[in-house]
Amino acid sequence: MARLLVVEDDAEIGELLRSSLALHGHDVTLAADGRSALDGARTAAPDLVLLDLGLPDLDGLEVCRRLRLLQPDAVIVMLTARAQEMDVVVGLEVGADDYLTKPVRLAELVARVRAHLRRAEPAVRADGPLELGELSVEVGARRVVLHGEEIELRPKEFDLLARLAEEAGAVVTRETLMSDVWDEHWYGSTKTLDVHVAALRRKLGEASGCRIVTLRGHGYRLDVD
Numbered sequence: 001m002a003r004l005l006v007v008e009d010d011a012e013i014g015e016l017l018r019s020s021l022a023l024h025g026h027d028v029t030l031a032a033d034g035r036s037a038l039d040g041a042r043t044a045a046p047d048l049v050l051l052d053l054g055l056p057d058l059d060g061l062e063v064c065r066r067l068r069l070l071q072p073d074a075v076i077v078m079l080t081a082r083a084q085e086m087d088v089v090v091g092l093e094v095g096a097d098d099y100l101t102k103p104v105r106l107a108e109l110v111a112r113v114r115a116h117l118r119r120a121e122p123a124v125r126a127d128g129p130l131e132l133g134e135l136s137v138e139v140g141a142r143r144v145v146l147h148g149e150e151i152e153l154r155p156k157e158f159d160l161l162a163r164l165a166e167e168a169g170a171v172v173t174r175e176t177l178m179s180d181v182w183d184e185h186w187y188g189s190t191k192t193l194d195v196h197v198a199a200l201r202r203k204l205g206e207a208s209g210c211r212i213v214t215l216r217g218h219g220y221r222l223d224v225d
Contacts, residue, residue, distance in 0.1 A: 002117050004028045005046035007037040007063070008079070009056050017050065020106050021113065034058030041070045048075040048116055050109075053091065061094050068095030073155055075116045079104065092195040097156055098182075099192075115182070130165045133209025133224045137165045146208050153203065156181060160196050161204075164212065164222040173219040 004026045008014035011032065018028045029044045031037040034055045041049065049067055053060030060078070067076055078091045078099040088099050098116065100109060129145075130137040136145040139162050144151045153161065159181045164172055177193055197220060201212055209225040 002026050002047045003044055004113070005031060005037065005040050005044060005049045007031045007034070007040075007050065007055070008052045009033060009054065010052075016106075017109070020110065024110055024114070026113075032056075034060070034063040037063055038066055038070065041067050041074070045071065046074055048077065048113060050077050050079055050113075051096070053078055053080045061091060064091060064096050065094040068154075075155075077112065077116065088191060089195055092192055093199070095154075097154075097192065130162070130168075132165055132168055132222070135204065135208045135210050137162055146204070151203055153200075157196055157200055157203070160193075161200055161222075164220060168210075168222045168224055171215055171219050171221045175219075177219065 004021055006014060006017045006021070006028055008017060008030070009032050014030050014032065018030045021028045029040050029046065031040045034057050037049075037051070037055075040046070049071075051060060051064055051067070053064075055063060060080075064076060064078065067074070075098070076096045078088075078096045079102060080088070080091065080099055081102045091099055098112065100112065130139065134147055137143075138145065142158055144153055144158065144161065160177065163177060163180050174193060182192070197212055197214075204210055204212075211223045211225075213221045213223055215221060
């Protein structure tokens, strides 16, 4: 049974989400504003957070950023009426793993939650580290070390890097990455993949000797100098 935190200021919608997810066997805590959400995250330690961005007290993006600091391993799914691509990109960059645009179909929401929880375990496993130039990817320990210093990665960032590292020098298609790192029955946009790749590029930097190359219309390739 997974622990879920639903953050929704509309009482009717919040109760609908809570009851629907509870029917699928989840332990659901409901929060009506940003401060209650942060308190709930501290006490309940949720596995997954459904976060409405239109909150009455705090900006939803700021709540997302704080939630990520409080619960670095939790999955955060934004619920937003903001359909502009930039709003979604900003949300993903401050810590969200995924987003759903309102109005959302309950069947899609439940399926997306199930997919995220199923993929919460490491997406790839291997014996021993993967040595990539100055970068070492320790899959079993879920650690990335550069020049002897550990780099802090979010769970999906690690899974994505490990998947690319498995086939360093070869193209891995977008479809394969979405299936292996997120879920084979993924619903909706793949923008989350692009945002996670951009985050990895920033964190690895040029000193790692590794570059994630975009092949438009195909996918990504991890090159090692």
